[in-house]
Amino acid sequence: MTQPIELQELLMSRKSIRKYKPMISVQYIEELLESAFHAPTTGNMQLYSVIINQDEKMKELLAPTHFNQGAFREAPVTLTFCADYNRFIKWCEYRNAKPGYDNFLSFMTAAMDALLVAQTFCLLAESKGYGTCYLGTTLYNAESIAQILKLPKFVVPIITLSVGIPNEEAKQQDRLPAKALIHHEVYEEYSEKYIDRIYQEKEELPDSHKFVKENGKETLAQVYTDVRYKKEDNEAFSAKLLDFLKKQGFMQ
């Protein structure tokens, strides 16, 4: 089945927005969320909750957990999408049903539900003229965020979305050629030559040259490995996250 053309056009021109006008109708955001809640979920269990933050005091508390990113600080509203087995487990217990959701698979299941509903909301909000930006910092500091948002056991914040009326003309970001991401029947391994070819356009962008120069690196890939997403950071945040997942009741 083909997509309605409007959605396809939206996707082909969309971009993350990090600067917003101060006003927003939270009631309308809730309406859009209600529609997004029709996203598919595992067994229709809807293993997610969304925390809406617009209170200045809460934003002050949360901002450092997002490393004070402008996209968080400037947003009139942020939505934190959480993997949530708490509500479902309670329902099971009150109905004399024994839940078996204290494990990693169940965490992944709820995390997938949360992401699917987040992206459904994201596209819907963008189709209505809102700008959005995901904040991956949520997983880095999940425990601190959970404390501030008072998340109980079996609830883990997965991703935060800042939302607002755009106040910038953001540049559209490049994408790898679609062909490079699609495999027919089985995975086709990437030869060095093919890697050269599919990353060429990205590497030749003026912004890429700028990042390499600014960071004193030889290649764009080094900007990722040595500056943006470093091994030591990934390992430290992984350990923190695993520890928190245990505390929240998953990984038993």
Ligand SMILES: Cc1cc2nc3c(=O)[nH]c(=O)nc-3n(C[C@H](O)[C@H](O)[C@H](O)COP(=O)(O)O)c2cc1C
């Ligand atoms: C899981 C996830 C985490 C992200 N985290 C951040 C973030 O912490 N800060 C930010 O400015 N953008 C963040 N982004 C936005 C990406 O940088 C952006 O989607 C990507 O550069 C492509 O740009 P585009 O969305 O404008 O096409 C995140 C996006 C995703 C999907």
